[in-house]
Amino acid sequence: MHAKTRLLIAMTAFGTIALFVKNIPLPSAEIALYRAVIAAVSIFLYQSFRGNRLNLAKAKKDSLLLLLSGCAMGFNWIFLFEAYRHTTIAIATLAYYFAPVIVMIVSTFLFKERLTKKQVFCFFMSTAGLILILGTKGTEASANHLLGAGLGLGAAVLYATVILLNKGIKNVSGIDRTLMQFLSAIMTLIPYIAVSRGFHLGQLGMTGLANLLILGIFHTAICYCLFFSSLTEVSGQQVAILSYTDPLVAILTSVLILKEGITTFQVMGGLLILGFTLYNEVQPNKKIAEANETLL
Template identity: 30%
Template sequence: MEKWSYLFIVIGASLWGTIGIFVQALYSYGLSPLQVVTVRVTFAAILLVFMLLIQNPSLLKIDKRDYKYFVGTGIFSIVFFNWCFFTAIQETSLSVAAVLLYTGPAFVTILSRFLFKEWLTKRKLFALLLTLIGCILVIGLFPLEQNQISLYGVFVGLGSGLGYALYSIFGKYALAKYSSQTVTAYTFIFASVALLPISGLWRVDNIFTTPEFWTYGISLGLFPTVLAYLLYTRGLNKVETSRASITATIEPVVATLIGIFIFGDLLTTWQLLGIFSVLLAVFFVQERTQEKKVILEKGCQAQ
């Protein structure tokens, strides 16, 4: 079952890597980063509620005392990290923004140590190091290039990493009581309720009468959002939080490949090495079952 969980995480993260296609298309219609976030979470919320009403309406029942979890996943995580991520795309580039987003595993690993008492094993630390090196190479920060990167873009990019980390943290608490479908649905319900009143979407000229807006909006809500989050959250249910977030670093690799084959970007040898490093980290973080048992046994004895 754990292997399937890793597969769900990898597929979900790969779908996240396609987000730039839809975001850049929506930017061409004059939408701001906040408005694109609103489009994403609103279409996602509608699709998720419709899906659950057909499949199992009981999954939409939650305790009011648990709203705090979905304020965490929906507003502090989804709204915050999407705004940061989409702003970073504008300020830097898709590949730079994607890699800055994946400072998230570092935040998750540190927070998980204190909140969930997850062990900082040598494999985890080495996988994080491989991921960091790989991401630096993929975006071309090494060897040093002449292009200047927006300092503001770097800061909001790091903010997206923190926001991404918070989804894994709050999501872990919510999964203790609710299914992955419920957690994902209420994450986007809370996010859309918070954003719609302040988005100003209705001020964008002719946006709702443009067929392409609906095509890209629904696609953004479905593929790199609903399907991606359902798969990732399902995998998170059976995998350590820190391990899941490191595995999901396949996203910037997918984003880079999309840049090559769709937007005509060229890969250098260093970037190829970076992709290999990230992929190696994804596989390396998956410890053998026996090794994991030994670590857990030592932890129990220490307690």
């Protein structure tokens, strides 16, 4: 399978996650835990079948960052799944896709990366889009729109944290890194769930179990493997562009399949976030790049 096809399949599948999460009658923390468990077991079996063994000696060197990133990943899922419960999939997804903007800004302080005029412009326009989404009421009276959008933004902060922490992981890469992060998420979520709401897996019916298995095996284990296996064969710019299949599919799922309402201002806000985040990630030609001098 061509690398772009693998990446496109993964991104399209990620856009349908909410559709399955909504059909799993469990607390968000438990869904996140079981997703990590199923995915970790699946990836471990896949790697074992291929004869690839996890190098624990290398993993020890990055153990703290792997633990922290796994913890952030687990709670990132919790926040996102909770966002789906309080607002529409479209709004939760659009708020979540503010993560690249957060990474861009924080990187200027942590890694002394310089901001260009283009990046500053994209930041303000994306922020304007977020304000439009947060500042307008949802069309469904039963949905706590502001809370849901806020949870989506919280998930974005946690996802940005995962990205930033991964920049410091030097000795473990690809699927092995993901497996270690899943294991770290499991180690974090088990005690959290035990002291909060407890475990309810035994109460899950066949429909919920089927959706959970699809979420863990297909959306997480298989699609993560497709995603990481394509990265070495696809340019960074192509990855950035194809990654926007995820939010587009999520929005179409929300509006066309679930018939969830979305206002004109929310559509405008979403276009600002996705459009200017994508514009920021697309590399300009050399002539434009030379004129785009740094600001900070």
